[in-house]
Amino acid sequence: MNRSLAMAAVFFMATSFSTSSQTVLTIERALEIAETNSPELRTSLYNLERSELLLLAQKASLKSQFSLSLNPISYTQTRSFDQRVSQWYTNKIFNTSGTFRIEQPIIWTNATLSLINTFGWQNNESTTAGGTTTNKAFSNTLRLQLSQPIFTYNSQKMELEELEYDYENMYISYALQRLNLERSITSQFYAVYTAQDNLQISRDELANAEQNYQIIKDKVDADLLAREELFQAELNLASARSTVNNRIVSLENAKDNLKKILGMPLEEEISTIAQIDSVKTVKIDVDKAVENALNTRLELRQREIQTDLLEFQLIRTKAQNEFSGNINLSLGVMGDNEEFGNIYKNPTNSPSVEVSFNVPIFDWGANKKRVKAQEKSIQLNQLEAEEEIKDIQIEIRQTCRSLDNLVAEIEIARQSVQNAQHTYELNAEKYRNGTITGMDMSQFQNQLSSQKMSYAQSLINYKIELLNLKILTLYNFETNTAITPINSEAIKTHTRK
Helix, strand or coil, rough: HHHHHHHHHHHHHHHHHHHCCEEEHHHHHHHHHHHHHCHHHHHHHHHHHHHHHHHHHHHHHHHCCEEEEEEEEEEEEEEEEECCCCCCEEEEEEEEEEEEEEEEEEEECEEEEEEEEEEEEEEEEEEEEEEEEEEEEEEEEEEEEEEECCCCHHHHHHHHHHHHHHHHHHHHHHHHHHHHHHHHHHHHHHHHHHHHHHHHHHHHHHHHHHHHHHHHHHHHHHHCCCHHHHHCCCCCCHHHHHHHHHHHHHHHHHHHHHHHHHHCCCCEEEEECCCCCCCCCCCCHHHHHHHHHHCCCCHHHHHHHHHHHHHHHEEEHHHCCCCCEEEEEEEEEEEEEHHHHHHHCCCCCCCCCEEEECCCCCCCCCHHHHHHHHHHHHHHHHHHHHHHHHHHHHHHHHHHHHHHHHHHHHHHHHHHHHHHHHHHHHHHHHHHHCCCCCHHHHHHHHHHHHHHHHHHHHHHHHHHHHHHHHHHHHHECCCCCCCCCHHHEEEEEEECC
């Protein structure tokens, strides 16, 4: 308790008089820093933004598409044989043209409706044995065209649904990354806090060792104790100093790990502050925890998405060798004239109807085997989903049992610290009076330090395990409130755009 008060005082002084050379972190502040700086979270966010852009691009592609292709200059000269009149002729063509196209995909039927206009000018010259003929004229062709696939799946709708699933999946991955990041940061944060606490315990132990050494030295100098006791006191003092040095190294290593996961510069100095003595134990209803997890766990929704995507892949596999067809309808009008204003003086209609079919006959059973292989993938995914549900149930049940054990361990550790402290104080007086040896006193000191570290660690373990249960169930049992890591309305909004 004294150490917690001291660390709290340090925290308030640091927040009031802190300099730019050091950052004092609470667990809440660490999570805030990670929101913007964490490499893992930024990676997940980039994937989410990429998926969102692909979805928006696909939605944009379902709107009317405008394009213009230009052929400014084209010149050809060919020598050919005309079988109709059995003579050779030379043909020279110089032309320029452009095509303006509007295409409108129709997602409900997987059709494409196109409006196409081609405008051009040409100079055509043909030379035969009988003389030379030329033609210089403007031309324009306007047509409305419909292409409708039949007896096959709707590829436009499927591609859109796949991208919607991908966006939802990335959104879920981002939410899961945030939850997992909270767990990782909490673990690393308390690793730094534990290292700080252990260092302080070691320094207290060093202070006691220095005090005891001075007492023994004075008594040895006064011939009240044997010189062997001084040797043991020197050994205890050297051991305490070595422990402090080792704890300093452990603390710096823990700080580096925390700064890395937070995305902070490794050169920045940090310290942590936390109130672990005020741990509030809660009663957990295991059945409620399992039920809430099965209703809300995002991994189960990801598994559903994976099932739907596999179904889409099965449809594509079946379509590789299926009976299908296509209907092409076109209505157009074409005109040409030497004068631009008279292009449509004598127009020509150009209707077109085309129906085509793809009729598979025999492929030695290749596609049938591909379909069966894809069906096995679906069955495997279903089996994995069933096992994942069991794993979730087991993990929650084990976490609840662990929490119950940690409550008992906290109470035992608290009593052990009190006993060790009382035992140390009694024997410290005996040591000063010379009734016990330095080796005995070293054991009592180590026992007290060990019990203090065990008590602090048991409190931290309970906090981390309670956080783990919150992440596993998406329910905060401390406040009895559900957690919503993913905004379903946000997903619906983006998929409707």
